[in-house]
Amino acid sequence: QVQLVESGGGLVQAGGSLRLSCTASGSIFSINLMNWYRQAPGKQRELVSTINSGGSTDYADSVKGRFTISRDYAKNTLYLQMNSLKPEDTAIYYCNADSITYRSGGYVATGYDFWGQGTQVTVSS
Secondary structure (H helix, E strand, O other): OOEEEEEOOEEEEOOOOEEEEEEEEOOEEEEOOEEEEEEOOOOOOEEEEEEOOOOOEEEOOOOOOOEEEEEEOOOOEEEEEEOOOOHHHOEEEEEEEEEEEEEEOOEEEEEEEEEOOOEEEEEEO
């Protein structure tokens, strides 16, 4: 089985920094696109940042210049470095993988749309 497990959330003052991590566990061969989403209270989940298997990245306008997404391919880990945090960044942050190829018993399988459990980020003013 493949799971995404996040860590690194917490409470920080405005202007501070946090780094989120998301590790994929299991017998993994490859992960395609990985994303960070966030959902603030009373709002829809929004895409924050994306990184593909080749390392190309994209960001929501609201976080450009402040957040940096990266991957450690050997560790199957996704990161989000968040700097200059603002109160409006307060949300639950979720990692997502659009497809993962992994060993399942004696077979190779590909699963789609994996999500982590979410980690709370709270930025105080």
